[in-house]
Amino acid sequence: MIKYSGLGAAAVVGGSAFLSACGSDSGGGGGGGRGGQLIHGATGGGSKDTLDPHQPVQAADISRCCNLYEPLLFWNNNYELEPALAESVEPSSDARTWTINMRQGVTFHNGQTVTAEDAWLSIRRVADPKAPLSAGGQLSTIIDFESSKVVDDATLQIVLNTPYALLDSLLAEYTLGIIPGGEFDPANPVGTGPFAYKSFEAGKSSTFTRYDDYWGEAALLDELVIQDFNDDNAKVNAFQANQIQTLDNLPYNLIETIKGAGGGVLEADGGQWVPFTMRVDQAPFNDVRVRQAMRLIVDRQAMIDQTLSGYGTLGNDLYAPLDVMYADDLPQREQDIDQAKSLLASAGAEGLQVELFTGDDIGSVAVPAANLFAEQAKAAGVEVKVTKKTPFYDDDYLSYTFAQDFWNTRNYIPQAVVGTFPPELGGTYNETHWDNEEHRELVNAAAKEVDEAKRAELVHQAQEIEYNEGGLIIWGFRKQVDAYASTVSGLEPSKYLPLGNYKFSKVSV
CATH class of the missing domain: 3.10.105.10 (Dipeptide-binding Protein; Domain 3)
Known part of the structure; x- marks a missing residue:
């Protein structure tokens, strides 16, 4: 049985041709088959766009990260921890030593087998004490780098210099994707996600293809395109013109307009601010x-x-x-x-x-x-x-x-x-x-x-x-509201990130 165990969270066992399908249910009335291309309209983007799994900033970066890379644990749609590249993350009784058991049979997009060494080197990149990246700020201060070790290909032991009861939650951040040897190649980024890199142009768009050897349920789509939009009006206009099939962060004053035109609106209660x-x-x-x-x-x-x-x-x-x-x-x-x-x-x-x-x-x-x-x-x-x-x-x-x-x-x-x-x-x-x-x-x-x-x-x-x-x-917490076209099905609301944590692998068109 695949399991997750830890101290930090509850355990979880592992002018439009729209069709109206709105509210907080799973999205879409069309699709259902394998193949095709989805074009997603992402909020933001610009010359500083990145494919670096450990340094995303705005929504376009995050949506790319969530499809190309994966951390050791996932936050699911209910904001609970569940296994990802690790089958289990287990603390010692004093929360100073954590044993990570890697999922077996996982490969990177280049065909290389994922090992505990890759996980450790990825963590070391993120948690470099001299220059910690997004997910590594606190990791850089609590990990005992000398005592931590790769036990074997399937086991990593992280030793801390202080008890830390919530290490598992840090390992679940989308900014801690595991990459080969902990090395990021901007010309050919490689991860373990359901989609593999094809092309990227900062400030404009990026394209990914289905990774058929994905360890989980392979994506239904042949291809995923993520297109940047700095302007909400341009994003919504592209959606209404059927130039994109999904968009994150639908302006709230346009919800009824999209519904009235037959568009799907995905709503989720969360803690966004x-x-x-x-x-x-x-x-x-x-x-x-x-x-x-x-x-x-x-x-x-x-x-x-x-x-x-x-x-x-x-x-x-x-x-x-x-x-x-x-x-x-x-x-x-x-x-x-x-x-x-x-x-x-x-x-x-x-x-x-x-x-x-x-x-x-x-x-x-x-x-x-x-x-x-x-x-x-x-x-x-x-x-x-x-x-x-x-x-x-x-x-x-x-x-x-x-x-x-x-x-x-x-x-x-x-x-x-x-x-x-x-x-x-x-x-x-x-x-x-x-x-x-x-x-x-x-x-x-x-x-x-x-x-x-x-x-x-x-x-x-x-x-x-x-x-x-x-x-x-902090004046309020907003509902997450996104939109999808009639040809799209498989989306689920999430408390964590837009469009069901950007899990486009579950989507069909």
Whole structure:
């Protein structure tokens, strides 16, 4: 029996010719057979597009990663861990030694057998202490590289320099795909996914073909094309003209239009969020009173009603709502213009003027949310200049004083590390430049704690600090809404990533 075992999550055993099929059921009324080509319209993309499995940034990158590469474990559609390239990941009683048993009979797209050595070298690339990549920030600080070893072709033993009860969740990130010898060749990228590389042009499109020797259920499609769209209108127009068959992140104000034209709409409840990010190390946001004021300016329900067309739930400046340890007992923050004015006055920031950077490649919610926030801020005497950048994800990303970003679902501890720790300690996407030692120590202590009740208390304390002092305005959590044409079937809603975790291998046209 294929199994997964671990401490970090519950065990799981392993003008259009649309046809109306909408809601949260599996997508599509057409297809069902083998063969054909699917063209997917991905949000974002540009000259910095990448096929590197360990450095995706925007949705187009992520959709490519999810079809070309695979990690050791998967997050499934219910946001639960299940086996992928590892049949099991088993911790010692003190969570310091983890044994990874590799799935047998898996080959890379070049025909080479996948071994524990490939897994270890891929982890080492990601977790290089001198230059950790997206999934490797915390791994680089907790792995004992000298003591860890490849036991044999099927077994990898990872030894940690500290207990870490959630290592399995780190190994399931889509940014930790296993590649041959841990080496990425941009001219000929090789993974284990259901689709193999054919061609790639940054900012435009990429093409993949079915890998017939895939270890799981082989893809039905002959070919997958992923096309970049920096503009939501262009993306939807291409969909309505039957130039693409699926798109991620359908603008919420167009849901009824697509349904009315007979298009399929795939809805999923998840923990996706599009925050406003305030750099806590730069004026004016280096004053916590200004950050608190900005959080009180936003009318959260209006944001949901107007930018999400009601397809969302209230946020409370904390992330990870699917985590069982989410601090839902903290008072719901609401708009309070008088208190915001008082805080700004006490900070000497009356008549505050700030520039807010946004962009279409963040997602369809970003620009409308930025404009609405600018309107709401006027009531507190704050002037917000909205600057739309194309692309948003350029060399300035992670340097903006006041901006937005998009995040998919993660549990609290790994999200806190990647999003609030200093870069050298794992914060590879720390937009706010948050560096709070007390918070960091609580998160690290929670990650080490095997006792779940004690871990929950530590996580709650960490969340309270972010709730009171953090640099994120998390006004809501959006439903994931994507679209598909009548010829497409096999899609399933996912709490994790768009279009059923971008698993186009299950799709037929």
